Amino acid sequence: MAGEPLFFVMLQQIVLFLLVTRVALRMRRRNRAQQRRAMRRMYRDGQYLGLNQAFGGAAGLAILEARQVDRRIGAYPRSSDWWQGIALDTFDDAQWYRRFRMRRNTFVLLLNDLEPVLRRTDTRMRNAITAETRLAIGIYWLASGDLLRTVADLFGVSEGSVSNIVYEVCSAIVNILGPRYMSFPRGDRLRETIHGYEKRWGFPQCGGAVDGSHIAVKAPSNTRTDFYNRKGWYSMVLQGVVDYRYRFTDVYIGWPGSVHDARVLRNSPIFEQATREDGRTLFPKEFTRRISGTDVPVVLLGDAAYPHLPWLTKPYPDNGHLNEEKSTFNYRHSRARMTVECAFGHLKGRWRCLSHQLNIDLDRVPTVVTACCVLHNICEEHGERFFNQWEVPAAAAYEPQVRPIQQVTPNAARDALARLIHGGFPMGGAAP
Known part of the structure; x- marks a missing residue:
């Protein structure tokens, strides 16, 4: 190599240096123990791949830089x-x-x-x-x-x-x-639910209570007005059906906060099941009961914001001239329907993420809220205690979105239930 021009010697050393640098980059993927052994061998021999000590030292620095890469996750140390x-x-x-x-x-x-x-x-x-x-x-x-x-x-x-x-x-x-x-009651569970509402809340032929609750969400950038509710904040409507033990049997969430509860109901799977063309009803006809000469089916209880349907009963509109029979019916109806309001209160009190704005993407809100409802049922099923200090003030006490229409909707089943209750039907257990 002594007879070759100096230019070719320097070119050869540069090429060799580039090759060594490439080797160093590949060695970054190896563990530190192998890198330390390679560096010890390099420094012990004094040269690396035939280079002189100067170029060998430069290659060693390149490998050292590769070895010192910090692979810790995050910008700062974390502790669990x-x-x-x-x-x-x-x-x-x-x-x-x-x-x-x-x-x-x-x-x-x-x-x-x-x-x-x-x-x-x-x-x-x-x-x-x-x-x-x-x-x-x-x-x-x-x-x-x-x-x-x-x-x-x-x-x-x-x-x-x-x-x-x-x-x-x-x-x-x-x-x-x-x-x-979390499933809608059928068979023995439906029979247990009807019996529970009769014995505990003093209301016959009841398969559950339905109501809506607002879940605070971040204001979306493109449809802000749709999610702006009558309370003055952005929300998504949660519709829940609850049994006599405050357990959710059906939940439906996804509609913006500005949508009326009745519209949410009409677009929910519960409404679709109740109005199927095959003639099957939400509750089997075998549970229909003859009261005062009228066939009374099993119904859900809803407040004045909902329509009066064969499978959904709401209270008589209070026009200030209700007789004692209808007033007693409204009291029992409200008392039994409180199960869904109490369930919403326990839901938001137990899972505090629902008691304030959910700072997550809107498409994730239904999954998170539904998971909270499932966990609520699990806690109720396993006897997990709910403490009064967890209660969120006015979490579920939403007023109807519109004033009830001051006219009596004819309904023979409701009238039969009113006569039965007024005639001395047992009061049931303690109020919620």
């Missing part, structure tokens, strides 16, 4: 000490219940059902967030309604991860647990 070191290890039942709105045993039952869906696989880059942690993140956010970054700091994950995990947990709850814990 609160979850792994405090919540899991030191929380007693009361502290756990206050944070997650359920006992540990109920949480474990949910984890056993949802773990196959929530489990993720570890990668070479990082360890996956465990199914237990993912479920805890979702339940904690639903129960507290805290900011995403606050939950992220508690569990040692990123804010974006919390947002995605909450939606994934809610989707799993709706898809897996929804059919098991």
Whole structure:
């Protein structure tokens, strides 16, 4: 090489340096132990791939830069000490219940059902967030309604991860647990519901109560006026059907807050089931009861905002001249219908994310709200206590969107029920 021109020597060294740099970039994908061994070998031999010490040192610096790449997730160190070191290890039942709105045993039952869906696989880059942690993140956010970054700091994950995990947990709850814990009563369950309304609330032939509630949402950029409700804020309407034990049997959500409750009902699956062309009704005809010479079917109870339908009964319009029979009917009707208002109050009080504005995308709101309704049923089913201090003031007490029309709608079934109640039908249990 001594007889070659200096130019070709320098060109050869430059080419070799570029090759070494390329090797260094590939070595970034290897683990640090292999890189340290390679650097020890390089410095021990004094040269690298035939280069002199100057070029060998430059190549070593390139490899050192590659080795020093920080692969930590996020812009700053994160810690999960609160979850792994405090919540899991030191929380007693009361502290756990206050944070997650359920006992540990109920949480474990949910984890056993949802773990196959929530489990993720570890990668070479990082360890996956465990199914237990993912479920805890979702339940904690639903129960507290805290900011995403606050939950992220508690569990040692990123804010974006919390947002995605909450939606994934809610989707799993709706898809897996929804059919098991929330379904319209049929057969023996319908018979139990009718019996429950008679014995506990003193209202016969009742298969549930229906009402609407507003869920506060972010104002959309393109249809702001549609979601602006009569209360003066942006919302989405949640229609719920509830049984005598405050459990949701059907929920329907998605219509903007400016839409009337009656219109939401007419576009809901419940209305479609009740008006099928095949002649089948919402409640089987076998449960129809003969009262005062009139066939009285099983009905839902609704307030004055709803239309009077064969399968939906609302109170007599109070024009100031109701007789004692109709006044008693309205009192019993209101007393039994309070089950749906109490259910909305427990729903928003237990899952605090619903008590204020949901700062999530509008297309995710129905899934999150439905998951809260399923979790509400699970808590009621497993005897999870609801504390009075959780109650959200005026959470469910929405006035009718329009004044009731001051005219009596003829309805023989309602008149028969009114005569039965006024004639000494048992009062039922304690009021809610």
